[in-house]
Amino acid sequence: MRLHIEKIDTFAGHRDAIYALEAAPEPGQFFSSGSDGLVIRWDLARPDLGELVARIPASVYALKMDDQTGLLWVGQNFNGIHRIDPQSKIEQDSIQLTASPIFDICLFENLALVAQGDGTVTVLDRELFQVRKHLKASNASARSIDVNPFSQEFAVGYSDNTIKIFDLNTLSLKFIIAAHTQSVFTVRYAPDGRWLHSGGRDAHLKTWAVADPYRLHQDVVAHLFAINHLTYSPNHQKIITASMDKTLKIWDAASLRLLKVLDWARFAGHRTSINRALWLPVEAGLISASDDRLLSVWKVTEQP
Template sequence: MIIEKLDTFGGHRDSVYALERGPQPEQFFSTGGDGMVVRWQLDRPDLGELVARVPASVYALALHPTSGLLWVGQNYEGLHLIDPAQKQEVASLKLTSAAIFDIKFYRNDAFAALADGVVAVIDTELLVVRKHLKASDQSARCIAVNPVERELAVGYSDNSVRIFDLVSYDLKRVIPAHTNSVFTVVYSPDFRFLLTAGRDAHLKVWDAENQYVLSQDVVAHMFAINHLVYNPEGNLLATASMDKSIKIWDAETFRLLKVVDRARHAGHGTSINRLLWTAYDNQLLSASDDRTISVWKLS
């Protein structure tokens, strides 16, 4: 496998915490500590465009698949819904005075993971809170949706992953998954497995079809794993870490294929917070505390 660094996107004035796909394959959005939401073009690296600015850090950014609105989770203020085409806020919801760490959609529901341990279930059409899922006193950090089993997986700062029913919202299972905070959860493309990782630097694989028994436990990084993503084909997996490296894994065997770091590939010099594996030429994006976004091509 050959890894090539194609571009670096700069312009943010603080750490970049969130990346999200755009409405077109070559577009993506970024935001972070400076509260700026920026739209970028992968085919025009010089073309960064400010879509919105909020007066606090943003950890969570999600593009609603049908309305095309950007959901921006602003610290201490709640949700802002931005029309990226018009660069205008069309609605907002004073959801919480806590931080919002993740936003995911399923049908007419939006799920927001909050720093006070609540997962807020929001009606995306009426923009009202349907339900508060309170299963921990510690932060809800990350969310994954399994439409096949109709389950919602949530990772918490109390080291656990909790599985909720997507329809009834009932708590179905508590997995004592890690020895420290869980920062990232994702279902495999076939929804057979749930992958979890976090501050303990372990990548764990759980059998979602067999009562979430532990299938693999990989000591994947030196320091915390902040995010993990699959490539569009579903045969590769990437992990991003506080140890300043990205690692590429075989998605079936979880064998390490490549390490992308500063020494070998002119990678990031500080913690890598977020990844986005685009359908545009299979390019992998990484966002960092160094205020930049790098674009990687794997061949």
């Protein structure tokens, strides 16, 4: 099988770099935000009708949809988290956490884990929207968080080049992985919990064996410049990486074999750093966000 890539559309509406993407509850819809503070809802079926959901007075690096409440969590640079009802476009509440950027928000059961630029991971009670604990394991930025429900752990990628593994129940630090030679920008557990993938400024894509524990399993020089984000395809068979080198790359999740490169020359991709990717479970559902203020929509199909 080989992959066929088709660029379906380009969404324009942001006034500055786009850093955050999040799926909406409705099929084929998603949210985006970035340096302009605009939170916009998009519908793949109606590309010309971006809907402004909120106007945040600072850069937004993190969005997370709470499927329990229907509220969108928005991480604001230099302030805290806003919870917004995307239907009414009304802010329900907000909480001041830090004077530094919020780079990632992860929701799991009754916990909200927030990665901050001052190196703190703040643990919130998801329902009460109250701080439970501050985890300070580094003075360097905490950039990315993901939870492994099978091992009851969560991984945090830091700008001190490490990945730190915490116990989900006790919130204690379990392992420190000397993962990369430069900042770790993105971590993601495999859907079955067996592997942890990571990427960062050194442009390496790495896989760690969770049960070993966290032995390096694969190391691929994946891009020319930093890997800003990685995520899985809806069927869990592929990984996509978004890079500062202006490319998206699709990999076989099991082997890390490169399957496709989406760039400007071959696919009219982005001309500047690609900061985020989102792969929705619809046919034309691969979305990429860039410093060029644009969102690209891709259709990825398998052909014999």
